[in-house]
Amino acid sequence: MVGTSGNWSIEEAERIYGVSRWGGGYFHIGENGNIKITPNPSDPSVQIDFKAVIEEIHEEGVQLPVVVRFHDILRSQVANLNTHFRNTISEAEYQGEYHGVYPVKVNQMREVVEEVVDAGAPFNYGLEAGSKAELLTVLALNNNEDSLTVLNGYKDEEFMRLALLGRKLGRRMVVVVEKYSELLLLVRIAKELKIDPIIGVRAKMTVKGRGKWESSGGDRAKFGLSFAEIINTARYLKEHDMAHCFKLLHFHIGSQLTDIRSVKEAISEGGRIYAELHKMGFPLDYVDVGGGLGIDYDGTASTSESSRNYSMQEYVSDVVYGMKEMCDLEGVPHPNLVSESGRAITAHHSCVITEIMGEIKSNSAAIDTGPKDGEHYFVKNMREMISNFDQQTNMQELYNDASQYKEQALDAFKLSVLSLEELAKIETMYWEIMTRLQAYYAQAEYVPEELQELDFNLSSQYLCNFSVFQSAADTWAIDQLLPVVPISRLHERPEINCSLVDITCDSDGKIDQFSVGREITDVLPMHRLKANEPYYIGLFLTGAYQDVMGDMHNLFGRLNEVHIFSYDDDPQDFYIEEVVKGSSVEDVLSIMQYNPKAMAYDMKRLIDKQVSAGVIKPREGVRWTDFYEDCLSGYTYLKTAK
Structure with missing residues (x-):
């Protein structure tokens, strides 16, 4: 994978690591070979050098690994989503408004939620909660009476009473009914307290999303009401003189939607349900299209599970124009639109920075392979293969013979035919042959199938000072791809193909799937480690879910956090606003x-x-x-x- 000839350039580094493809306009490679951050793409004059950030982190006495949050990026994404909806609604002459909500489950960290609320205040951007603890949180944080608070998930009596407390405080608390029994509970408590709730229903869509979470839709979906249950809900509310409380239709077909066609199909089906309910005498105010706005983790702009084949603008346009078209066709008013886009809001703002502690190689150790009297013929034969390498015309045969000798040598050692030193000699010479074969096939047009694994078998493992289970749980649990890039030296040619392993004592504590030049590979080109010079790497796009999903495998706790704000008057264009200490052993x-x-x-x-x-x-x-x-x-x- 790593080239050995030709000039190296920043453009070549960009081709391999794809920073600008997945960076969303916020990250790119600077001419000095360091990762640069543009916190607000509309103001490219403010450029933050990531290496300078790490240097200041050290000056502050903060130990790596560390989570770095760029709060300006978080604020920018909130503004981007709301501005896209506002502008598209105006262009389309859509009669409803946009009332977005941030689903706190995506990242419940207080600093994140507070920043989203503050950045969303000019847009009346609200919050979504899916559990009792999240509801308690949003009750305290979302005090904007003009924004929505959408309540999803399964609910008990305490949950319902908390939601009605919000109504008593003048808040727009929308209780989304996920199963029919919740409706009966809500109506009973609302009548007892004499408080009118705002009620929504979640439809169990026939449309399915595309990607890892496509099971969120369809007949086997975990949440939502069937079409029959929706009709029964509407009629039950009318019977109890609460039809005026029925205000919102909600649907969700999956997180990280990879294909824009699934969005179009969902809007078509959801719009039709809304229109039918309106004709039945239930003039709903809102249609909540749920989450699903994806992130291009691998930079391929495709329908791969770690990408998306559309932009934020295209997503917004399809939601607005799709709903408008359906409503106009059915002759019903345009509803206010709600979306729950959490991943797109938070993913870019946070990354994990760690240092490479060392290199692990299969062929790192070697012993003198010189001849000795009485040595086994396996050793002699392997040595002859090395001596005759340059005269060899059939490299595949050489590979087969060397592999067979290595296997036979191990069997012979188990039977006490070979000594440990002889086995070590054979192992040393075997890896020398494999290394020379790798160099040979790097220049070849055709590589036999069994030799295609040479790059991986001879690749290094870079030991990273962090825990995959704590800071990148999805890479282990669901094979989520996260961009991994060296923070500096990108103006130098990478010479080592490697995967990453963490410091836990678990073999699963590794990252071995990477996006390299628009392909998914099991090794990543990296630079050789230098003595007395730290080598830092970043795991990017970790702001969604990874911040809050980690476990304490091997008792590795939460990371130190550093919060960065841009500041044009500072020589470095940034300052560290806050340091949040990570977990101690205690x-x-x-x-x-x-x-x-x-x-x-x-x-x-x-x-x-x-x-x-x-x-x-x-x-x-x-x-x-x-x-x-x-x-x-x-x-x-x-x-x-x-």
């Missing part, structure tokens, strides 16, 4: 029901016992006690030299 142990103070006391007692026995000197005992306590209060990740 924090994660306490969550797992350990008592760190008791542990420290027990360790001190054990050390004191050794001091009394004369095994440890008193001053040394104090140092060991302090060291143990310092480790308890320290970061859960590896310490690196600054």
Whole structure:
């Protein structure tokens, strides 16, 4: 994969890593080879050098790995979505308005939700909650009486009472009925409290999305009412003199929609349901088209599971014009439009920065393979293959022979026919042959199928100071592709093909799927590590779900966070607005029901016992006690030299 000839350029780096393709206008490669950030693409004069950000992080004494949040990007995405809807509604002469909501499940971090609320205030941009804890959160945070608060998910009596409390406070709390029994519960409590709710129903669509989450639609969908249940809901509300409370139709066909055709189909079906309800005497105010606005993680602008074949503008246009066309055809008013686009709002603003701690190679160790008296003929034969390599005309035969000798040598070792040293010689020579075959086939037009794995088998593994399970859970759980890029040295040719492994003691703690030059590969071109020079990489587009989904595998806790704001008057065009400390060892142990103070006391007692026995000197005992306590209060990740 990594080339060996020709000039290297920033354009070539862009071709391989695709930063501008997935960067959304916010990220690109600078002429100095560093990743650059444009927090507001409409003002390209403000450019932040990512390497300068890392240097300032070190100056602040913040230890890597770290989550870096660019709050200007978050605010920009809120404005982009709302502006696209406003402009398209005006151009289309659409009679309704846009009332978007941010689904807090995508990233519930307080700093994120507060920033979304503040950035969305001029647009009356609201919030969506799907659980009781999220409802408690949005009740406290969303105090804009002109914005919606949409309540999805399964609900109990306490949930309903909280929603009606919001109504009592003058808030536009829309309770979306996910199953018919919820309607009965809501009506009973509303009558008891004498509070009119705002009621929505979620339709179980026949249209399915495309991508990993296509099962969100269709007859087997987890949420939503069938067409018969929707009609029964409308009639039940009319019977109980609450038809005026029925205000919203909601549908959702899946997250990360890859194909714009599924959006068009959903709008067509949803618009038809809305029109029929209107004709039945239920003049709904809102149609909520749900989430699904995708992110181009791999930069291919395709229908692959990690991409999308449309832009934000195209998505908005299809929603607005599609609903307008259906309503005009049916002769019903245009409803106000609601969408729940969380991934598109948050993904770009956050990334994980970590340092490469070292390199793991299958063929890194070697021993002297010189001849010895009495050595086994397996060793001699392997040495002859190396000696005759340049005269070899059938490289595939050479590969087959070398592979067979290696397998036979291992069997012979198990039977005590070969010594450990002889086996090590054969292994060393085998990897030398494979390396030379790799170089040969790098220039060949045709590579036999069994030799196509040479690049992967000979690739390095770069050891990263982070936990996949904590900071990139989707890469492990659902094979979600995230862009991975070196932060600097992109003006240099990458010479190493590698995958990434984390510092957990789990073999699944790895990333081995990458977008390289519009293809998905199992290795990524990286630069050779240099002595005494740190090498930083970024996992980008982690702002959606990854921030809040991590577990504590091996007791690696939450990362340190750094919040960045752009500032044109600063020489570096940015400043660190806030540092949020990540989990200490004490924090994660306490969550797992350990008592760190008791542990420290027990360790001190054990050390004191050794001091009394004369095994440890008193001053040394104090140092060991302090060291143990310092480790308890320290970061859960590896310490690196600054």
